[in-house]
Amino acid sequence: MSSPLSPLLSPVVGAHGALHLLTETDPASGMIRRMVRLEATPDGRSVLLVDTDARRPGLQREMRYEITQGELIAVIRAQGADVS
Numbered sequence: 001m002s003s004p005l006s007p008l009l010s011p012v013v014g015a016h017g018a019l020h021l022l023t024e025t026d027p028a029s030g031m032i033r034r035m036v037r038l039e040a041t042p043d044g045r046s047v048l049l050v051d052t053d054a055r056r057p058g059l060q061r062e063m064r065y066e067i068t069q070g071e072l073i074a075v076i077r078a079q080g081a082d083v084s
Helices: 069-079
Strands: 018-025 032-040 046-053 061-068
Touching: 046 069, 061 069
Parallel strands: none
Antiparallel strands: 018 032, 032 046, 046 061
């Protein structure tokens, strides 16, 4: 008999999901002016930093930067502060 949670406990290979890092809104209109997030690529082999900037009226720019999970982990370990 399989547990109903067994699909949730299956091993994950590669990156998955998204994390919103920054959201700037216009105080007057409540519209989002800038959004920065990390998201996994569809194949899970790397992570994208997606920076969407709509701070200039009538212009929206989206920049995407790609890094592997291993490279991102190495950067955080090298530059981040140990909080354990």
